[in-house]
Amino acid sequence: MIRGKRGGAAMISLGGVKASPGEKSTGFIDVGDDRYKIPVAVINGVLLGKTLGLFGGTHGTEFASVEAVTRVIRSLDPSVMRGAVLATPLLNRAQFEKRTQYTSPVDKLNLNGVFPGDASGSLTQRVANAAFEGIVSKCDALVDCHGGDIDEDIRGFVVAAEGKDAAVNAEALALASCFPCDLTHVFPASGGMSLGAQGIYGIPCVMPEAGTPHPVREEAVRFHHEGVTNVLRYMHILGGEPKRRAPRVSRRRLRVLASVSGAWHPSVELDDEVKKGAELGRVTDVFGDVVQVAKAPEGGVVGMTRCFYSVNKGETLAVVSAFD
Numbered sequence: 155m156i157r158g159k160r161g162g163a164a165m166i167s168l169g170g171v172k173a174s175p176g177e178k179s180t181g182f183i184d185v186g187d188d189r190y191k192i193p194v195a196v197i198n199g200v201l202l203g204k205t206l207g208l209f210g211g212t213h214g215t216e217f218a219s220v221e222a223v224t225r226v227i228r229s230l231d232p233s234v235m236r237g238a239v240l241a242t243p244l245l246n247r248a249q250f251e252k253r254t255q256y257t258s259p260v261d262k263l264n265l266n267g268v269f270p271g272d273a274s275g276s277l278t279q280r281v282a283n284a285a286f287e288g289i290v291s292k293c294d295a296l297v298d299c300h301g302g303d304i305d306e307d308i309r310g311f312v313v314a315a316e317g318k319d320a321a322v323n324a325e326a327l328a329l330a331s332c333f334p335c336d337l338t339h340v341f342p343a344s345g346g347m348s349l350g351a352q353g354i355y356g357i358p359c360v361m362p363e364a365g366t367p368h369p370v371r372e373e374a375v376r377f378h379h380e381g382v383t384n385v386l387r388y389m390h391i392l393g394g395e396p397k398r399r400a401p402r403v404s405r406r407r408l409r410v411l412a413s414v415s416g417a418w419h420p421s422v423e424l425d426d427e428v429k430k431g432a433e434l435g436r437v438t439d440v441f442g443d444v445v446q447v448a449k450a451p452e453g454g455v456v457g458m459t460r461c462f463y464s465v466n467k468g469e470t471l472a473v474v475s476a477f478d
């Protein structure tokens with residue numbers, strides 16, 4: 155079980171947003187630019203318990219995560235909660251606004267590559283710093299919701315962090331098992347991702363991934379919402395038994411790239427099981443002639459597919475999650 159240390163049954167203050175036990179408050183954390191201040195919600199339970207940090211829109215175009223965290227914030231009732239939830243429905247407002255792929259339009263940085271950030275750095279670094287120091291440092295676990303970025307589609311899997319502490323690693327896998335999917339990826343708790351909080355603060359961290367920017371599918375929103383609700387039950391912030399799965403664990407995501415520009419015709423669906431050498435799809439030229447047959451480099455599960463018809467050389471066509 156996750157060790158408790160902080161939330162609930164005392165006033166919580168988050169960048170000027172205050173909530174007494176039994177209260178839900180919303181407001182903003184200042185990052186030195188009024189357009190992009192971070193929206194936050196403090197949902198403070200009536201009894202002592204654990205604190206969950208919850209992010210949506212770390213990549214601001216992964217809209218299902220934004221919608222799901224918004225719904226979680228609105229649906230939680232602090233009068234029946236132990237502990238607390240500290241949530242932002244939309245961490246990366248600049249990317250949300252301009253719909254840029256992966257990076258901020260302001261400073262060209264990928265927010266999920268600069269954690270723990272820098273209070274005196276550029277906008278993305280300041281947002282990362284405020285998110286970690288302002289929110290995550292007060293939490294017992296972090297769920298950072300993601301999904302497919304501009305050209306990606308994902309049905310649903312969870313990335314669990316792996317650091318030096320075996321007990322915390324096991325807790326991250328336990329959080330991953332709370333989401334309604336059969337695949338957990340393991341990534342190192344380092345490298346500038348939010349998963350780095352596992353090493354910095356010694357708390358389990360996961361990144362659930364589901365959806366594509368257009369359309370925002372209800373199925374993807376529900377994946378996040380149901381998973382976060384189960385995490386809250388697992389942490390005893392909400393009552394009831396969590397519904398958990400026994401997902402397969404993959405340590406390797408194999409990206410298949412376009413070797414030539416053209417039009418993409420996938421021949422697999424998300425979550426399809428493929429054998430090594432199986433055709434994933436074809437790239438054709440403007441006359442319809444096949445210029446690339448994309449094949450699975452190893453056997454595994456199709457974890458991500460390209461959702462655009464047009465493709466440029468070097469862009470991702472599909473990702474195969476491989477098992478050892």
Ligand SMILES: [Zn+2]
Pocket residue numbers: 212213216266300301303
């Ligand atoms: Zn993302």
